[in-house]
Amino acid sequence: MQNLSDNEWIAQTTYCVAELYSRGTQQTLDLGKFQSNGNGHxxxxxxxxxxxxxxNGTIPHGTYDLLIILNRSPCTSLMPELKANHVPACMTRLIDLQTNGLGNGQWRFNIQLNYRHLYGGNPATNWNRALNAFGVQQGAASGMAIMHGEGFNDVSVAIEMSKLQ
Structure with missing residues (x-):
């Protein structure tokens, strides 16, 4: 599995690395490194x-553990569509992947999501960070295993989180 550089861990751009582990073949597939760009987050x-x-058949039908490591948490929305391109928020898409898989369930994914700090949103405000913390809770409720690093227990975020509950 690739790693994030020190600069990528602290970057304003979102970066992630991911790998799949096949429960059937017990093999691991490095999916690579991804970053936010003009094509999306x-x-x-x-x-x-x-x-x-x-x-294309590179990944055969089956059940997989999907490890995703991000420098910031996935974006979240209280609305089904948040992003300018009208694609659902990233946490919404990951919850759907966790719940429904791909190809009418022919590919199933048990997601483990590790992130360093909360996505601040645009603009970066405590409200947006709280909303993204709420999204992390929704991801955990969907069955994702979620681990987080520094920044999650920020007092300002905790105050805004209390308004969401």
Whole structure:
């Protein structure tokens, strides 16, 4: 599995690395490194790569553990569509992947999501960070295993979180 550089860990751009572990073959597949760009957020680009590799047969049908490591948490929305391109928020898409898989369930994914700090949103405000913390809770409720690093227990975020509950 690739790693994030020190500069990528602290960057304003979202970066992620991911790998699949096949429960059937007990083999690991490095999915690569993804970043936010004109095609979408890092998570959008990861999901696009998964769709491409399942569609072209690189990844056979089955159940997989999907490890995703991000420098910041996935974006979240209280609305089904948040992003300017009208694609659902990244956490919404990851929850769907966790719950429904791909190809009418022919590919199933048990997601472990590790992130360093909360996505601040645009603009970066305590409200947006709290909203993204709420999204992390929704991801955990969907069955994702989630681990986080520094920044999650920020007092300002905790105050905004209390308003969401």
């Amino acid at each position: 890092a998570e959008d680009n990861l999901i696009a790569a998964l769709v491409a590799q399942t569609t």
